[in-house]
Amino acid sequence: MGKISIMIPDDLEKEFRDEVARRFGFRKGSMSKALEEAIRLWIEINRKNSNITHNTDRVSGDELVKCFDECKGLYFS
Numbered sequence: 001m002g003k004i005s006i007m008i009p010d011d012l013e014k015e016f017r018d019e020v021a022r023r024f025g026f027r028k029g030s031m032s033k034a035l036e037e038a039i040r041l042w043i044e045i046n047r048k049n050s051n052i053t054h055n056t057d058r059v060s061g062d063e064l065v066k067c068f069d070e071c072k073g074l075y076f077s
Contacts (some may be wrong), residue, residue, distance in 0.1 A: 049063065
């Protein structure tokens with residue numbers, strides 16, 4: 001297993017932790033499971049939008065919603 005250390009804004013961390021607790025509870029491994037889902041979803045979205053080559057490119061809201069709708073069935077039950 002790999003290990004990644006990141007820095008994120010405090011408000012995003014709190015929102016993420018709250019959502020993880022709501023969805024998975026406070027069980028061991030809950031945050032890792034949620035982060036794995038988030039990373040897999042991010043990869044899937046970026047693969048589906050392969051025309052995006054730089055992080056400065058913009059995706060329309062409609063494109064993002066369409067991609068999310070296609071991916072969410074894989075990761076959210």
